Amino acid sequence: MNSPIPPDDTDNLQQTGNNVPITDDVRLDARSPRDVAAPRDADGVPGDVSVPGNGAAPAADAVRRGQVGQVVFEPLRWWHLGDIVVLERKIFAEDAWTPELFWSELAQGAARHYLTAVRDDQIIGYGGLAVHDDESYIQTLGVAADARGRGVATRLLVALLRHARTRDARRCELEVRTDNAVAQSLYRRLGFVELGVRRGYYQPSGADAYVMSADRIHTGDYGRMLDAAEQAVSR
Numbered sequence: 425m426n427s428p429i430p431p432d433d434t435d436n437l438q439q440t441g442n443n444v445p446i447t448d449d450v451r452l453d454a455r456s457p458r459d460v461a462a463p464r465d466a467d468g469v470p471g472d473v474s475v476p477g478n479g480a481a482p483a484a485d486a487v488r489r490g491q492v493g494q495v496v497f498e499p500l501r502w503w504h505l506g507d508i509v510v511l512e513r514k515i516f517a518e519d520a521w522t523p524e525l526f527w528s529e530l531a532q533g534a535a536r537h538y539l540t541a542v543r544d545d546q547i548i549g550y551g552g553l554a555v556h557d558d559e560s561y562i563q564t565l566g567v568a569a570d571a572r573g574r575g576v577a578t579r580l581l582v583a584l585l586r587h588a589r590t591r592d593a594r595r596c597e598l599e600v601r602t603d604n605a606v607a608q609s610l611y612r613r614l615g616f617v618e619l620g621v622r623r624g625y626y627q628p629s630g631a632d633a634y635v636m637s638a639d640r641i642h643t644g645d646y647g648r649m650l651d652a653a654e655q656a657v658s659r
């Protein structure tokens with residue numbers, strides 16, 4: 425996994441045109457869980473995870489065309505972690521999270537919202553969100569190589585952002601490698617803009633990261649944009 429950045433790393437953020445400040449509690453990259461204080465459910469597992477989007481299955485005509493075919497979205501639970509860790513290693517290789525990190529994330533209870541995308545009883549993607557007051561963070565997002573380009577990540581991200589809205593978050597932030605054009609395009613489609621660059625952020629590779637943020641995610645306009653983005657990959 426990627427190394428946490430030091431607490432004073434915000435000094436290293438080079439603005440790229442948007443002057444929205446980075447919060448001081450930004451310590452970890454988009455692939456590293458945010459250390460957000462967490463209310464915990466009575467059973468110690470995330471209790472408010474929900475089916476993404478409006479909870480509806482993909483549109484029937486889209487399913488018939490096989491574009492979002494048979495993919496269902498479910499809360500990530502501890503018993504999924506064996507499969508998730510295997511997929512995580514395939515997707516992120518040396519940057520993969522450890523099982524302990526996933527356990528730690530699930531132990532954060534209501535401060536986290538993790539979802540899986542499942543096709544034919546196989547987990548093909550997953551994503552996670554952290555919420556703290558009116559701030560939210562995309563913790564991770566990954567889709568199996570053979571399931572990409574069909575809107576799975578878009579639908580996961582839309583679901584995470586809708587959840588952030590239900591938690592009264594007004595803003596969402598993430599980091600992404602500057603050489604990850606596919607992910608950047610996905611994030612831009614959902615209203616994220618670059619705030620700056622963290623030089624040498626990823627270790628040991630030394631790769632740079634963009635900090636990206638979507639603001640005013642609580643507004644009706646943003647909600648309609650999420651609806652449109654979801655519809656665009658369901659056609």
Ligand SMILES: CC(C)(COP(=O)(O)OP(=O)(O)OC[C@H]1O[C@@H](n2cnc3c(N)ncnc32)[C@H](O)[C@@H]1OP(=O)(O)O)[C@@H](O)C(=O)NCCC(=O)NCCS
Pocket residue numbers: 454491515564565566567568571572573574575576577578579599600601604606607609610613656657658659
């Ligand atoms: C980045 C990643 C999550 C994207 O997953 P994905 O499921 O392929 O993403 P989507 O299918 O939602 O979107 C990918 C593209 O397919 C297009 N697409 C999706 N469904 C479509 C459809 N039905 N018709 C036409 N185009 C479609 C999207 O518009 C998008 O194109 P764009 O990037 O040019 O805008 C995936 O490539 C991945 O796991 N990469 C490795 C891990 C990673 O980089 N994670 C992000 C870390 S910050």
